[in-house]
Amino acid sequence: MRDYQKYAVVVSTFAAVLYLSLIVAGFGMISLITDREVIDEPLAGPVLGPVMVGVPVVLVFALMVKLGITTRPERQRVALGYAIGSGFAAAATFIVVGAAGLALEGGDPMAFAGSLLISPFxxxxxxxxxxxxxxxxLILATQQGQRGRPLWPWESRDDG
Incomplete structure (x- = not known):
């Protein structure tokens, strides 16, 4: 594995943890503001919610790793379309995993998927x-051609 690929995997790991943190904090704030439960289904067990969040996090992590390790540093660009597609894929995965999990519990997956589709979660x-x-x-695109640790503006690569 080349250095830029190692860097991409490390940054994507941190980004996936950030994504998980944003989801947890966002769900908490939305639930608090709207006075609404994230999963308002009595048949849903205690495992369904974490799985519904975990699968999109793994998906987004895999999409970031794919983007980072398959694109050489000099060809990295800010991938707006890829990011929007990843967002849609994450939301769709959240809904599909929820519907499938509720179907395993004996609930109505279509009604649950419909309620999730219009939910802010x-x-x-x-x-x-x-x-x-x-x-x-953006982080990968701005790091093209850099070697070593990031430097402060007053440092140079020639400093020992």
């Missing part, structure tokens, strides 16, 4: 995913 999952992937691509 699915939208925030997608928006946060797009923001994180866009930020990740």
């Amino acid at each position: 699915a939208a925030s999952t997608g928006v946060f995913g797009a923001i994180v992937v866009l930020s990740y691509s």
